Amino acid sequence: MPQRVHCGLSGFQNTGSCFSTCRRWPGPGHPARADRSEKAKEESMGDPSLETIGPWNRERDGQPAAPAGVATSEGAGAGSGPTEAERGEPVVFTWRGKSSDLIVLSLLNFALMVLTVGIYYFWGKAEVRRRIWASVRINDEPLVYTGTGRELFYGMLIVIGLFFLPVALAMFGLQIYLGPNSPWVILATVVLYIVIFFLIGVAVYRARRYRLSRTMFRGIRGTMEGSALTYGLSQFWSTLAMPFTMGWLVPWQTNYLNRILTNEMVFGDKRFTYTGKAGPLYPRFTVLWIGVIVLYFVAIAAFAGMAAFLAQGDPERMEKTFEAPDGIAIGAFIAIGLFIYLCYAILSALYNAKVFRYFAEQTTFMGAKLRLDVHALGLVWIVVSNFLLVVFSLTILRPVAQARLMRYFVERFSVEGPIDFSSIVQNKRVLDRTGEGLAEAFDIDPF
Numbered sequence: 001m002p003q004r005v006h007c008g009l010s011g012f013q014n015t016g017s018c019f020s021t022c023r024r025w026p027g028p029g030h031p032a033r034a035d036r037s038e039k040a041k042e043e044s045m046g047d048p049s050l051e052t053i054g055p056w057n058r059e060r061d062g063q064p065a066a067p068a069g070v071a072t073s074e075g076a077g078a079g080s081g082p083t084e085a086e087r088g089e090p091v092v093f094t095w096r097g098k099s100s101d102l103i104v105l106s107l108l109n110f111a112l113m114v115l116t117v118g119i120y121y122f123w124g125k126a127e128v129r130r131r132i133w134a135s136v137r138i139n140d141e142p143l144v145y146t147g148t149g150r151e152l153f154y155g156m157l158i159v160i161g162l163f164f165l166p167v168a169l170a171m172f173g174l175q176i177y178l179g180p181n182s183p184w185v186i187l188a189t190v191v192l193y194i195v196i197f198f199l200i201g202v203a204v205y206r207a208r209r210y211r212l213s214r215t216m217f218r219g220i221r222g223t224m225e226g227s228a229l230t231y232g233l234s235q236f237w238s239t240l241a242m243p244f245t246m247g248w249l250v251p252w253q254t255n256y257l258n259r260i261l262t263n264e265m266v267f268g269d270k271r272f273t274y275t276g277k278a279g280p281l282y283p284r285f286t287v288l289w290i291g292v293i294v295l296y297f298v299a300i301a302a303f304a305g306m307a308a309f310l311a312q313g314d315p316e317r318m319e320k321t322f323e324a325p326d327g328i329a330i331g332a333f334i335a336i337g338l339f340i341y342l343c344y345a346i347l348s349a350l351y352n353a354k355v356f357r358y359f360a361e362q363t364t365f366m367g368a369k370l371r372l373d374v375h376a377l378g379l380v381w382i383v384v385s386n387f388l389l390v391v392f393s394l395t396i397l398r399p400v401a402q403a404r405l406m407r408y409f410v411e412r413f414s415v416e417g418p419i420d421f422s423s424i425v426q427n428k429r430v431l432d433r434t435g436e437g438l439a440e441a442f443d444i445d446p447f
Contacts, residue, residue, distance in 0.1 A: 087420040088366070088417070088420040089419065089421065090139075091139060091368065092414075092415075093136065093137070093410050093411075094136075095136065096142075097135025099403065099404075103400055105128065105131060106397050106398070108124075109399070112124065119153070123149030126145075128399040129145045129147060132145075141217065141218065144216040144217070145216075146216055199232065201232035203436065204231070204232075205226070205227075205231040205232065206228045209223055209432070212265065212267075213431050213432065217421075220421075221268070222267040224265055224266075230260075231260055234257065238253040239253070248289070252278040255281060258274060267365070268424035268425055269425040269426070270424050272363060272364070272365050275362050276359060276361075276363075281354065281355060284350060287347065287351070288351040291347040295340055295343055295347075302339075303336060306333065310328065310332065350376040353376045353379055357373070357374060360413070368418065371414045372412055374409070378408070385404075386404055
């Protein structure tokens with residue numbers, strides 16, 4: 001793209017038309033040079049930021065003239081050169097995947113997992129990610145996933161060998177030596193749960209860093225530039241404080257953790273920026289909080305009322321209905337439970353849709369704002385339908401559900417403002433050699 005400069009001769013911004021004029025600028029000693037310089041000075045008077053390609057401004061400082069068509073550093077500092085936004089291109093996200101391809105891949109992965117006693121799971125997972133990533137197009141160019149099944153497999157082996165196996169052996173030895181009811185065994189169990197609770201946050205951060213480092217667009221990859229331990233500690237203490245606030249810390253914690261994750265996320269050498277506050281999330285969270293309390297009492301009343309109806313007012317039969325329900329009672333209780341769960345899912349989706357939209361609106365990358373147009377009913381539909389798909393397929397079609405989830409978000413994601421991808425330089429961070437073993441062990445990874 002031609003560089004935008006101010007032309008001192010013509011006095012307007014241009015990308016190329018004034019270059020030919022400037023190239024005709026008379027050389028040193030030419031009789032017309034003094035006249036043109038004076039004319040250029042008059043035309044540029046009153047515009048102190050004006051940078052010229054012509055020689056008169058350089059002669060003013062006793063410096064040699066800059067070559068024609070080249071913006072000077074002085075001009076760039078005054079904002080006369082093209083800005084990053086002017087050099088950028090509009091960004092459009094699209095989805096190009098086919099569900100039929102993932103159905104075939106899901107069946108093939110399942111068959112190979114059975115034949116390899118589950119070991120192929122990691123290679124199958126890597127292949128599913130490659131297909132899903134390739135279905136996401138930015139300006140019609142695909143994302144590329146470069147992670148491998150071997151990295152995921154080694155990551156799991158390291159986590160099992162360095163943490164879970166030694167801990168399991170130590171706990172088993174303590175129970176044999178001190179007895180299962182020993183206070184020291186109970187204390188060790190509590191400490192173990194605290195450590196695992198802390199490691200969940202570490203796993204979330206490491207999993208995101210791994211996936212970003214294996215995601216490439218036009219040869220540039222992403223990563224996280226912070227500390228997984230620091231993030232784990234932040235999630236740990238903020239979650240411990242949650243019960244003391246009766247849940248009202250949830251919006252603050254969600255915003256707090258998202259700020260850490262987003263501001264430490266980079267693509268190439270460019271950093272994402274998140275500037276959101278927790279305040280705008282509280283009105284929608286209030287609806288959720290009150291709704292949960294109401295649902296709790298509605299559930300109690302509904303179960304008790306159904307039991308009384310089935311027992312026809314007999315207290316003994318009513319107690320028996322709860323202790324040993326027959327088929328009709330079980331069906332009635334399941335129907336009530338599903339209704340309560342659906343009401344909760346809608347309330348939760350109302351809050352989560354607001355969170356997703358707000359997080360995107362408050363995030364920028366190279367000056368461009370992100371936008372995610374999701375709504376509650378859409379979230380409920382994609383979550384419930386994916387849940388049913390996974391359950392009724394015995395998890396075999398889980399890759400199809402993952403692709404549906406990714407498609408849902410991609411088709412509702414947009415970028416406001418151009419991005420100059422050509423100015424992004426590859427990140428110098430050394431890649432992790434293994435995959436997200438902790439996240440795999442805790443089963444907290446949606447992909």
